[in-house]
Amino acid sequence: MSDILTFIVFILLAGLAIGSALAMVAQRNPLYSAISLIGVFGALAGLYLTLAAPFIAAVQIIVYAGAIMVLVVFVIMLLNVEEEVRRPVRLRYLVPTAVLLAAVLFAEAAFILFYVNDAPAPPSPLATAEPSTTGLTASIGTGLFTTYLLPFEITSILILMALVGAMTLARRTAARPQDLVVPGAQVLPLQMVEPARVGDDTPVRSDTTAEAARTLGLNEQEQTRE
């Protein structure tokens, strides 16, 4: 009875995962794709629970469905792009060929997995005397801080690099504001720049000292070089 129940739960969760994944790829609107992907993550978290990994299931929900997908949905909302238009399929005969080849490949994989797999059958988990602690938070924490301490520390460096990289990428390369006062910035009357225009007080802006000097013709070398 318990086996049947486990099997039904597996079929439900696996079907939800595969169906949501197909919907994610097939949707035209990226927002619907994101919501379908959240469904995949939820179904996978359920599968992890059936595989006796409650900590990973919780992390899956919190980090994937909670943090990463919020980021993705945020970017989708921010960019607000139009839907993808479906392109006409060139080379129509390739579609049935691809479906056929994919079916053959998948049948081969399933055959190998189900028939040629001669790994020793594990004993039933009910048969073992004491319940295993593998998969609980304490065992994963012990593994992280003893055997896998070096990868764990390298992970922190990775996160630091990702932080710096994301800030660098998302920073707007600031254009120089127009009203910024640069030392040496000044407004000259036109008669000072061109001696022929005597009495003309049209202002000529120069933003930097070098620009003012060039406007006044003080730096002849740089002008000829240009």
Next chain:
Amino acid sequence: MSQLITPVLALLLQAEQPTTRGGVIWQGIQHPDLSKFLVIAALLFIIGVAGVLTRRNIIVIFMSIELILNAANLNFIAFSRYLQDAGYPNAVAGQVFTVFIIVVAAAEAAIGLGIVIALYRNRETIFVDKIDLLKW
């Protein structure tokens, strides 16, 4: 032909003879073993690759990559469960590696979406066939 029908019949009739192939399949499906999770993970991986190859929206491509990573995670957890049942002492390794993969996916999300935003600011598009600056 009978070889094709036997598993289906075994599934329908819930036959429990381990000697026949249908009975073996039925037992394999019933027990929390490896194969069915591997098949699900392979399917998720294939769907993710198909999404990367066919879609043009870079955000959807990005989500397909997340799907591929999740297929790998499911493999890790399934093998961890299998080794745990087989009495392997270090069966928690798969779950620790899954934690690492989730961390890498989070870092990838931050960087990738930063790239998407910088790309949209410069090119006004997120369709990969419009982003052909390096192609001639």
